Amino acid sequence: xxxxxxxxKVGLAEMLKGGVIMDVTTVDQAKIAEDAGAVAVMALERIxxxxxxxxxxxxxxxxxxxxxxQAAVSIPVMAKCRIGHFVEAQILESLEVDxxxxxxxxxxxxEANHIWKQSFKTPFVCGATCLAEALRRIGEGAAMIRTxxxxxxxxxxEAVRHMRTIINEMKxxxxxxxxxxxxxxxxxxxxxHLVEQIAKTGKLPVPNFSxxxxxxxxxxxxxxxxxxxxxxxxxxxxxxxxxxxRAKAIVQAATYFQDPQKxxxxxxxxxxxxxxxxxxxxxxxxxxxxRGW
Amino acid sequence: xxxxxxxxxxxxxxxLVMLERIGVRTIEVRYAHQLEKCDALVLPGGxxxxxxxxxxxxxxxxxxxxxxxxxxxxxxCAGAILLSQNAHDTRVKPFGVLDVEADRNAYGRQVESFxxxxxLAEIGCDAYEAVxxxxxxxxxxxxxxxxxxxxxxxxVLLRQNNVLAATFHPELTQDPAIHRYFVxxxxxxxxxxxxxxxANV
Numbered sequence: 495x496x497x498x499x500x501x502x503k504v505g506l507a508e509m510l511k512g513g514v515i516m517d518v519t520t521v522d523q524a525k526i527a528e529d530a531g532a533v534a535v536m537a538l539e540r541i542x543x544x545x546x547x548x549x550x551x552x553x554x555x556x557x558x559x560x561x562x563x564q565a566a567v568s569i570p571v572m573a574k575c576r577i578g579h580f581v582e583a584q585i586l587e588s589l590e591v592d593x594x595x596x597x598x599x600x601x602x603x604x605e606a607n608h609i610w611k612q613s614f615k616t617p618f619v620c621g622a623t624c625l626a627e628a629l630r631r632i633g634e635g636a637a638m639i640r641t642x643x644x645x646x647x648x649x650x651x652e653a654v655r656h657m658r659t660i661i662n663e664m665k666x667x668x669x670x671x672x673x674x675x676x677x678x679x680x681x682x683x684x685x686x687h688l689v690e691q692i693a694k695t696g697k698l699p700v701p702n703f704s705x706x707x708x709x710x711x712x713x714x715x716x717x718x719x720x721x722x723x724x725x726x727x728x729x730x731x732x733x734x735x736x737x738x739x740r741a742k743a744i745v746q747a748a749t750y751f752q753d754p755q756k757x758x759x760x761x762x763x764x765x766x767x768x769x770x771x772x773x774x775x776x777x778x779x780x781x782x783x784x785r786g787w
Numbered sequence: 788x789x790x791x792x793x794x795x796x797x798x799x800x801x802x803l804v805m806l807e808r809i810g811v812r813t814i815e816v817r818y819a820h821q822l823e824k825c826d827a828l829v830l831p832g833g834x835x836x837x838x839x840x841x842x843x844x845x846x847x848x849x850x851x852x853x854x855x856x857x858x859x860x861x862x863x864c865a866g867a868i869l870l871s872q873n874a875h876d877t878r879v880k881p882f883g884v885l886d887v888e889a890d891r892n893a894y895g896r897q898v899e900s901f902x903x904x905x906x907l908a909e910i911g912c913d914a915y916e917a918v919x920x921x922x923x924x925x926x927x928x929x930x931x932x933x934x935x936x937x938x939x940x941x942x943v944l945l946r947q948n949n950v951l952a953a954t955f956h957p958e959l960t961q962d963p964a965i966h967r968y969f970v971x972x973x974x975x976x977x978x979x980x981x982x983x984x985x986a987n988v
Binding site for chain 1: 800801817832865892897901959
């Protein structure tokens, strides 16, 4: 019997496809998320919009909060650790969280190294802004990739940019001959065997999800139509007027993302979405997507 | 032959790939009317709470409940839970066509997920690599259930007439043996019987 292998890690990511993973900060929110049809919850002390507002150092959540949420719901529970903070990851593994998000939403702990994820039994999800970044994370052992987007903004523009970039770069690789791949891998700064694999298959060897700025059912359907296989919603739900209703609507949108009529029905009378931010109002140094490499 | 794969959420894509690999036409099922064309249905893995929620809000629960009474159906992991009599959880509403009691996530959380080799002699496969992800355990509630595979004394591949259930994920491996068994021994047989019945009318 083999536990914690790459296949077992990717297996859970496969089962989350077509679903919505919701950020929650309390047991009550976790229950609302589960009742609305979330496939998993991300247990956090503060949602990204508040982390952005409060400033300071954002760290792993209190284990007490994580345990409380694990006891309250039957769906997988994820939690975030800081980029490069492998001890936070060790603690999260000991708490038996189902997935660890090595996340740019928290303040990075190591500017040079991400966590060596292959040495963990718990699967990891990591953010990426482009294909090379995704392949570096997979090389370290990530079992799921998500776009970084720009968390806590309620603005989908960055998630769209990252998803389109990743998809376009994969397409590009499939058009190259084997004689060009080493040079491409050098240029990208990505592991050669993964570059070679993408050139053959045209897709990531792990599920490719979208996160960062999803606030409406239409946003969810947009990234799904662009190629995302499931979505993370952070601030978009619990910063809106009617979280339960919006959560349900986004769950439906992830299933019926190709049906505009249905999306119209789903979007009907949801109340106000989170207010959101224009990316031009966020100075470069305050953007979360630039954290990690 | 057309096999529908319930595509509300979960591992439906991998089932489609596996079925197409063995030459079966498939359709992703998201609407009740699509069932009319289907000769059989696959309920994939994923989250049984999410699927229950969508089955109910999309008015799919009743049509599928009716469909699985008379057609071949194959449920894996969450799909197997949905076929059970009872999952002892108000968040999950099973169809009750397999005489078992389901215990969700019975092995534990993701760190307890595992791969093991099963002997499935009944379907002609003595070394099948089975992937268990936050898997349920099924307790037999009648002698109408035939156990086709077990792990550590627990039934993990079961059949009851037109119903096939696996607590693991045959769609995540490269071996189509279990899908082939479903198609050849269950779906094709049921089509032959239906055709004969129609010919006799």
